[in-house]
Amino acid sequence: MSERTIKVDYLARVEGEGSLHVRIHDRTVEEVELRIFEPPRFFEAFLRGRDYAEAPDITARICGICPVAYQMSSCHAIERALGIRVDGTLRDLRRLLYCGEWIESHALHIYLLHAPDFLGYPDAIRLAKDHPDAVKRGLALKKTGNAIMRVLGGREIHPINVRVGGFYRCPSREEVDDLRADVEKALLLAEETVRFVAEFTFPAVEEDYEFVALRHPDEYPLNEGRIESSVGLSIDPAEFDGTFEEVHVAHSNALHSVRKGAGSYLVGPMARYALNHDRLTPRAAKVAREVGLEPVVRNPFRSVLVRAVETVFACEEALRIMDRYRMPERSWVEPPPIDHPTHGAAATEAPRGLLYHAYDLDPQGHIASARIVAPTSQNQKRIEDDVRHLVGRSLDLETPDLTFACERAIRNHDPCISCATHFLTLDLVRE
Amino acid sequence: MAPPHHPKLGVFKFASCDGCQLTLLDCEDDLLAVTDRVEIADFREASSWVLQGPYDLSLVEGSVTTPSDLERVAEIRSQSKVLVTIGACATAGGIQALRNFGDVDEFRRVVYAHPEFIKTLATSTPIRDHVPVDFELRGCPIDKGQLIEVISAYLGGRSPNVPTESVCIECKRRGQVCVVVAHGTPCLGPVTQSGCGAICPGFHRGCYGCFGPQDTPNTISMVRKLSELGMDPPAVTRIFRTFNAMAPAFRAAGDAAEKERAR
Numbered sequence: 019m020s021e022r023t024i025k026v027d028y029l030a031r032v033e034g035e036g037s038l039h040v041r042i043h044d045r046t047v048e049e050v051e052l053r054i055f056e057p058p059r060f061f062e063a064f065l066r067g068r069d070y071a072e073a074p075d076i077t078a079r080i081c082g083i084c085p086v087a088y089q090m091s092s093c094h095a096i097e098r099a100l101g102i103r104v105d106g107t108l109r110d111l112r113r114l115l116y117c118g119e120w121i122e123s124h125a126l127h128i129y130l131l132h133a134p135d136f137l138g139y140p141d142a143i144r145l146a147k148d149h150p151d152a153v154k155r156g157l158a159l160k161k162t163g164n165a166i167m168r169v170l171g172g173r174e175i176h177p178i179n180v181r182v183g184g185f186y187r188c189p190s191r192e193e194v195d196d197l198r199a200d201v202e203k204a205l206l207l208a209e210e211t212v213r214f215v216a217e218f219t220f221p222a223v224e225e226d227y228e229f230v231a232l233r234h235p236d237e238y239p240l241n242e243g244r245i246e247s248s249v250g251l252s253i254d255p256a257e258f259d260g261t262f263e264e265v266h267v268a269h270s271n272a273l274h275s276v277r278k279g280a281g282s283y284l285v286g287p288m289a290r291y292a293l294n295h296d297r298l299t300p301r302a303a304k305v306a307r308e309v310g311l312e313p314v315v316r317n318p319f320r321s322v323l324v325r326a327v328e329t330v331f332a333c334e335e336a337l338r339i340m341d342r343y344r345m346p347e348r349s350w351v352e353p354p355p356i357d358h359p360t361h362g363a364a365a366t367e368a369p370r371g372l373l374y375h376a377y378d379l380d381p382q383g384h385i386a387s388a389r390i391v392a393p394t395s396q397n398q399k400r401i402e403d404d405v406r407h408l409v410g411r412s413l414d415l416e417t418p419d420l421t422f423a424c425e426r427a428i429r430n431h432d433p434c435i436s437c438a439t440h441f442l443t444l445d446l447v448r449e
Numbered sequence: 450m451a452p453p454h455h456p457k458l459g460v461f462k463f464a465s466c467d468g469c470q471l472t473l474l475d476c477e478d479d480l481l482a483v484t485d486r487v488e489i490a491d492f493r494e495a496s497s498w499v500l501q502g503p504y505d506l507s508l509v510e511g512s513v514t515t516p517s518d519l520e521r522v523a524e525i526r527s528q529s530k531v532l533v534t535i536g537a538c539a540t541a542g543g544i545q546a547l548r549n550f551g552d553v554d555e556f557r558r559v560v561y562a563h564p565e566f567i568k569t570l571a572t573s574t575p576i577r578d579h580v581p582v583d584f585e586l587r588g589c590p591i592d593k594g595q596l597i598e599v600i601s602a603y604l605g606g607r608s609p610n611v612p613t614e615s616v617c618i619e620c621k622r623r624g625q626v627c628v629v630v631a632h633g634t635p636c637l638g639p640v641t642q643s644g645c646g647a648i649c650p651g652f653h654r655g656c657y658g659c660f661g662p663q664d665t666p667n668t669i670s671m672v673r674k675l676s677e678l679g680m681d682p683p684a685v686t687r688i689f690r691t692f693n694a695m696a697p698a699f700r701a702a703g704d705a706a707e708k709e710r711a712r
Contacts, residue, residue, distance in 0.1 A: 031497060033467045057464045057514045058567055063556035064547035068687060075657065079544045079692065082468020082590060130474060130495060141496030143484045153481070161477040172648040174475060175468040175590040176659070179652045186654040266562040273561070349653075425497070434467075 031131040031141070033083050033434040038405065038424055045413050050406045051267075052398050052428070065388040070096045070379055071182055077375070077390065078176045083126070083434055086119040086167065087368030089180040090241055091375040091390075096182050098256070099362025099379050100353045107346040108184040109241070111170060114339045115177070116240045116366075117332040118166030121204065122174065123369035124287075124329045125163060127432045128211060129156025132322050135426050136218040152214060155207050159329065162197075162204035166336060169193050184350030194343050201340065205333035209305050212326040216309035220319045223411075225404060227316060228280065229289035230396070232367050238297040238331055239290060241366050246293055247283065248314075255365040258374050264391065275396040282399035285371025286431060287324040288315050299334035302327050318404055318430040325432075356383050368393050370434050394433045401431050452604055456505035457490035461525050463511030463518055464545055464573060468590040469536035470494055470510050476593055483597070486604055502528030506603050512538040512545060512573045519570075519579065526580035533599055534576045537589035541661055542695035544589075546573040549695060575695065584609060589659040589692040592644050613664040615639055616656050620647035628655055635678045637688065640666035640698070657691060662698035672706050682710035 035056040041049040061080055068076060073092040078085035090112060097104060104112070129152065130142040139145040146153035164174040169189050171177020179186050230251070232243035245261075246252045253261055264273035277283050292314040298306065306327045315324055356379065363376035371393030378386040408427045412420055460470050474480065474495060490500040507529035513522055526532055537543050548556055553571045557564035576582055586599055586609075595611055602609040612618075616638035620627070628634040628650045636655030638647070642663040649656045662668070668689075675685045689703035 031493075031495065033471075033494060035462065057518070058557075058560065058569055059464055059514075059545040059573075060548055060553075060556040060560055061544075063559040064544075064551065066559075069684070072687070072691075076544060076691070079466050079468075079589065082466040082471045085466075085468070126471075126474065134497075140498035141489070141492075143481070143489055143496065144498070146481055146484075150481075157477040157480060160475075164475060164477070172652050173590075173645070175471060178649050178654065178657075181654075185652075186649075187652045266566065 031134070031429055032432075033081070036433075038428065040405065040409055040424065042409065042413070047406050047409045050402045050409070052402050052405070054398070062388045062390060065385050068385050070099075070377065070383050070385060073377065073385065073388075074180050074182065075176075075178075080390070080392070081434060082175050083123055084119060084368045084370065085176045086115055086171070086180070087366060087373050088375075089177065090116060090366040091364055091368075091373045092377075093180065093182050094241065094364035094366060095362045095375040095377050096379070097353075097362065098364055099360045099377055100182070100356065102183060102351050102353055104184055104351055107188075107344065108349075108351070110339045110343070111185060111188060113240050114336055115167060115170040115180070117336040117339075118163045118170065120240075120332040120369050121163030121208075121329055121336075122160050122167065123163070124325045124332070125156050125160035125211075127369075128215065128322055128325055128329070129153060129160070131432070132429055133215070135429060136215075136322070155210060155214075159204050159207045159211065162200045163332075165197060165200055169197055181350055183353050184348075186349060188345055188349045191343060191345055194340050198337070198340055201333055201336050205301065205330065205337065208326065208329040208333050209301065212305045212309055212323065212330060215322050215326050218322065220317060222317070223319060223408070224316045225318060225407065227288070227400065228277065228283040229292045230277075230283045230285050230372060231289040231293045232365060232372065233293050234297070236297070238294050238299070238335070239367050245365060245372065247277070248289075248292060249280075251277075255374065256363045258363060258365060258391070259376065259389075262391070262396075264395070273391075273395050274399045275391060276399060282403055283396065284400045284431075285393050285396050286321070287328055287369075287371075288318070288321050289371060290367060291315060291324045291327065298327070299331050299338070301334055302331040305330055318427065321430050321432075357381055359386070370394060370397075370432055372396065392434070397431050397433065401428055401433065404428075404430070452606060453505055456487050456604070457500065457503075458487040458492070459490055459502070459504035459507040459525070459529065460492040460494070461507060461509045462494070463509070463522070463539070463576070464514040465511030465536065465538040465543065467494060467510070469539075469588075470508070472535075472591050472593055472596055473508070476597060479597055483600060487600070504529050505531065506600070507532045509534050509539050509576055510536055512542045512575060513579055514545060514570050514573045515568055516570065517568075522576060522579050531583045531603060532576075532580070533584045533586060533603075534582050535586045535596065536591050537587065537659065537661060537692045538573075539576045540585045540587055540696075541693040541699075542573040542575050544692050544694075546695045547690060548573055550690060573695075586611065587642055587660045588644055592646070595644050612643055614643050615663040615666075616641045616643050616645070616647050616650075616660070619643035619645075620650050623647055623651065625650050628653060629674075629678070633678055635675050635680050635688070637671070640668050640671045640702075657688060658699065659692045661693035661696040666698045668698050668702035669705070672702055672709075676709075682706045686710070
């Protein structure tokens with residue numbers, strides 16, 4: 019009986035802090051634990067007693083990589099509690115802001131965090147020494163995503179212009195027009211990105227995922243839709259709590275989500291694309307076909323290709339919104355006064371997947387309770403399954419190679435540990 | 450003191466949202482220029498290549514919230530020639546310092562089914578409460594331009610030029626209309642340090658203090674003005690107890706408004 023212990027203290031190129039523990043006994047994978055040691059910050063506890071109007075600014079601080087997602091999910095949940103709907107141009111502007119975050123976040127992951135795995139570098143800075151044009155393309159794309167967020171949100175990290183009901187100030191037509199040339203260029207760069215990543219070598223792997231994402235009657239989903247799954251689930255976001263549950267496991271500061279009566283599931287780009295590829299914008303659909311992207315991607319290593327296609331979508335969608343933009347008369351929908359306890363829940367599509375928020379408000383408009391389920395906590399269990407299968411197939415690999423393969427399997431899903439804590443040292447035990 | 454030819458840079462994280470270290474990657478136009486001048490020795494969010502200390506310049510994000518943080522912050526200090534804290538978490542405990550005003554055991558029970566699994570300190574505290582800090586860069590998040598200035602100043606062997614004046618000065622310099630005077634909108638601009646570009650007034654909303662107190666804040670007068678503008682005492686307490694709740698001047702102002710409520 020062979021026994022081996024492998025330990026890496028901290029998984030790199032993911033957002034936040036975590037480790038992986040794998041125990042192998044007699045060529046059987048006994049245990050896989052994704053350990054999130056990112057310290058808890060207790061957002062759901064200190065949100066209690068805050069005015070609902072403070073929720074978008076406070077929840078943004080859960081994650082510096084996807085603050086807009088937190089702002090959007092909190093606004094939609096609270097607007098449902100207040101019984102207001104944000105339509106028309108204000109809704110378009112929210113989608114435009116979200117496109118900015120998708121472009122920024124996807125470019126960050128594709129070029130700075132994920133590409134080094136495929137091309138054999140420890141990071142994008144060293145990658146840039148041999149492939150300067152690729153890294154510069156990624157930085158230019160990222161910069162355009164950030165530029166959209168600056169015009170709509172005031173700044174790229176923790177935008178200041180989002181409020182319940184809409185925006186503090188809508189941009190002028192000129193401010194939006196000034197973005198146009200950069201976004202047109204970004205669309206070309208995003209298409210080049212799809213062709214660039216399509217040349218990567220992908221390990222031949224297929225996983226049997228249950229995909230969960232929003233689905234909207236006529237859009238690729240960002241802010242709204244029903245929560246659907248690849249096995250036929252279709253629910254209103256308000257029914258999330260009855261359908262999914264969070265389980266607290268000893269090894270993690272994040273809560274694991276499972277679908278009740280089923281088990282682990284996957285949210286994020288692969289899930290969105292599997293359920294919504296028919297809703298892609300024309301150039302995104304065309305470039306996906308050109309590189310032979312299958313309609314349902316089950317190889318997690320190919321998630322990078324899906325992220326690239328979604329970046330094309332986000333640029334096209336941004337241009338579509340910018341083209342028809344006229345500055346609205348009012349920057350926000352005035353919420354009605356509230357005089358009774360109320361509850362609202364909503365989900366939007368963060369770059370990393372479905373982000374659910376639910377709030378109970380008291381008659382003074384203060385938050386009585388808050389519940390936030392981040393994409394990475396939903397994916398945590400499913401990522402463990404990916405690692406378990408990978409280790410099972412790769413038992414003959416030397417320890418350093420197996421360790422690197424596990425890290426790659428985790429990075430495929432772009433986990434955001436900061437979000438999930440409510441990340442990664444590799445601790446591999448072979449017995 | 451002139452820095453070494455190719456100084457080793459460390460970027461370290463404590464409790465935080467990762468936004469301040471992301472700001473370094475957000476320096477798109479300057480990122481490769483910066484990385485030509487320094488060696489990235491330890492920056493886990495961006496690289497799997499980790500070089501052992503000591504580090505010439507360390508950027509530290511996040512606040513101290515766990516027992517193991519206490520040991521790690523001391524270790525990072527001992528390995529760092531120059532240590533700069535970046536952002537409101539590292540300089541004032543961050544939003545997670547709201548636990549300091551509550552009961553952390555109760556917080557643990559609210560969020561987690563098994564509170565006993567969670568190891569945490571009762572408080573969230575800034576880095577300088579534990580180790581000497583060479584420079585503190587403010588903001589939630591920090592400003593990209595100011596971060597480049599801090600790194601450039603280090604490479605040039607000079608002090609960073611980071612003003613400690615109020616947001617009002619920056620707002621006037623941008624030629625913006627004062628939201629307090631024109632619209633009666635409550636605004637923390639007079640007591641908050643500049644650096645953000647006075648963006649909130651530029652979007653017709655009041656400053657909410659994410660860069661923490663300026664060097665000579667008159668918070669007593671600010672508390673009075675906020676009440677005159679229609680904020681009730683709990684709301685005044687809340688606005689000071691947000692992203693820089695443990696910064697001494699904001700803490701005192703939040704406490705003063707709370708006493709007002711008790712009266």
